Amino acid sequence: MCGVHGVVSTAALPSISQELKNLLSNRGPDHFGQVYRELPFEDGESVIHLNLTSTVLALRGDHVAKQPLESPVTGSVLCWNGEAWRIDGQPISSKNDGELILAKLDTIDASSPESRESHILGVLRSIEGPFAFLFYDTQDKRLYFGRDRLGRRSLLSNQAEDDNTISFSSIADVPTTGWKEVNADGIYSLNLATRLATPGGLKLDTHLTRYDWVTSGGKTCIGNFNMTLPPPDHKLDFSSLSVDLLKHWLCESLKLRVLNIPEPPNSLTEIDVRVAVLFSGGLDSTTLARLANDLVPSDQGIDLINVAFENPRQVSNDKTLPHLDVKDMYEACPDRKTGRKAFAELKAACPTRHWRFIAVNVSFEEAMSHKERVVSLMYPHNTEMDLSIALALYFSARGIGYAYTDTWEWQPDPPSVTSPVRVLLSGLGADELFGGYSRHEIAFKAGGYPRLLEELKLDIGRIGQRNLGRDDRAMAHWGKEIRHPFLDEELVRFAISTPVWEKCDFQNPFHPAVIDPAKRVLRLMADKLGLPIIAREKKRAIQFGSRTANIESRTGKRRGTAAITEVV
Incomplete structure (x- = not known):
């Protein structure tokens, strides 16, 4: 960066x-x-x-x-x-x-x-x-x-x-x-x-x-989207070729992004750690961590950075927090719950790796003390949703939290650490490529595969118009580089050239192994990699999983598209 x-x-x-x-x-x-x-x-x-x-x-x-x-x-x-x-x-x-x-x-x-x-x-x-x-x-x-x-x-x-x-x-x-x-x-x-x-x-x-952005031959640099409709009888299962191909291309992408990283300067950790995963415990980030384990040298550790916020409105409404204990407040965040589960599953699947779960807990007071800086970093973006996402990414990239290594159980006084890594992995892009958003299922129900194909093609076409620039500014502020393995050009070419029924399968929602139809190819791959629990985890947006959504609103009814200067 x-x-x-x-x-x-x-x-x-x-x-x-x-x-x-x-x-x-x-x-x-x-x-x-x-x-x-x-x-x-x-x-x-x-x-x-x-x-x-x-x-x-x-x-x-x-x-x-x-x-x-x-x-x-x-x-x-x-x-x-x-x-x-x-x-x-x-x-x-x-x-x-x-x-x-x-x-x-x-x-x-x-x-x-x-x-x-x-x-x-x-x-x-x-x-x-x-x-x-x-x-x-x-x-x-x-x-x-x-x-x-x-x-x-x-x-x-x-x-x-x-x-x-x-x-x-x-x-x-x-x-x-x-x-x-x-x-x-x-x-x-x-x-x-x-x-x-x-x-x-x-x-x-x-x-x-x-x-x-074209080559000398006149073709687009990414490739042509496969608009072929599926045959009458089709299924996406563990034996499907696309499952193994996805693993191949994702590993090729990760090789470029996790190998040959120089050791961070002034690192105070006992274990050599050079890469971290922005770790919600969801399907995308956990799969990246699992495959990174197969590539990163065995003597290096991998940090899993999991962020949770104090959202006063949600804390006061959460009936599962009888005493509003500080630890319970952060542990009740949806991404902290899935993060703990995924950490345990990763340790079981890859027991020899030195995993470190970094629990980043951000109080409301601390979030607001950094708000002005985050708003300036995400500029010219200026909506409530921009702020919600940028806050989560900003504090994740800072990497200051409590370290857990040998157990996912709560420790009364865990050590506070700062992750020294300069390279962060993000799972962004998987939903657009493999049909992971709820709008993809809605499109299928509204118009079958033709409507779904149009929605997927639209998503791929506007990746470059998304908010990656905003995310880059929010995280690079800490001298960190964010890397997106799912957005590697070769992997993107594979994904858009693959028939739609080899990526998601909304026509056959009830899989024998209880694998959801959204992003089914990625879920099947995760299951084969020894992550059966995470393979069945539901999609959740970062602002809801970390509880940054409407963090200042007393009612929680402020629209995500509202400008942050508007008063509700």
Whole structure:
């Protein structure tokens, strides 16, 4: 995880604020760097000022790659925030991906007929993984920028009202307004070699050029959704090919995300721990933990971070808390209950692994003391649902809680710890890919498989428009990188090309092994991995499982779409 920031202006640029510098450094604590350029116009009298800033969280290669990265040949500059897991389909594991990408961007075969622009687009389109970037190409005086095709990393833009300044940043320098999320629908560029003549004088040409995320062959980078209807007689069971294929592709995705992680600096734990799972105890997160066990070196531990909040309204209404004991208040949270069950099942399935259950308990007072910061991190998102989800992710990523290792039973005085890991695994994406939301069942009941297919295709198509940028900002604040194994490009291609009846099975809801039809392929895989209890766990949204939903509301009736500034 890194922080990137850039400003293009016809006016002299002041230094970035100390607040923004701190925010960027929180994302990338290992290095802070800046590159400044003055780009003269042909008349030699006026210039465009370009200031690029990068902070680095070093997780790839054998050294800290100090950013912004500058080409020693042409002087082109790259601010890179993300992970290139594959380039041209080949895994990139031991090298620093940012340095490799800059070398590819800035090297073009002199004998090749393709233009500089086509070459740069070809390199960017060949990258698979989560990323956001700024790349200034000195040869064409063009600034390229964008987010990966699934929108897994944050990048915001802000254009001044006078059209003479445009800014880009991983995080907004609140209270400045006007920031917007850069769409993940393609690669963008800004031509810095031209000006616009206006009645008020010469201005910056802020016209953006957008290029689709397509390969040279014209196909989409993710693939084509399989809209085939099922045969009359079909079933999804333990013997179905898709169950084993899902395990294969999920393991391939996890290999890239849990191996070769450097040891966290200044770790005070006795056991070497480098990766943690955002652990609700649900199907998605527990399956990731179970498969990670098969890949992570046996001498390393795995942290399971489980968050629970004090929600005054729900605590007062909970009849199962006779004395409103502090421990009972957190232990009554739905995700804490499922988390404890899943922890026990994981320990039974993988007894030699050093598992550590981190119970993160957040009082109402502590949540409210951090609210202003969370609101600024999730900006420009500003609804009640945004706040509910961002609060849960923010405190989960901080990783301060009580550690349990040998038993899931409540301990009267467990040790308080801070998880040292810099890599967090999230199960996000499984519901969209395999039909796990209640709306998928509703769609099937309303119109059978044709209606379900349309709903699934819609979900896949808008993953890049979802709130992954918000989530990235909330968690990266703690110098952590969130990784989404279910959103690996190869796994996504497998999922969308797989026939719908090989993923979920709402036409046959009553399975002999009592496996729910929603995400049935994942549930069957989990059962085969020795997780029978979790394979049958119901879906629950994070804001309800952790009890952040309507945490400030006395009635609990505030709509999730309501702006957080609205009073109810």
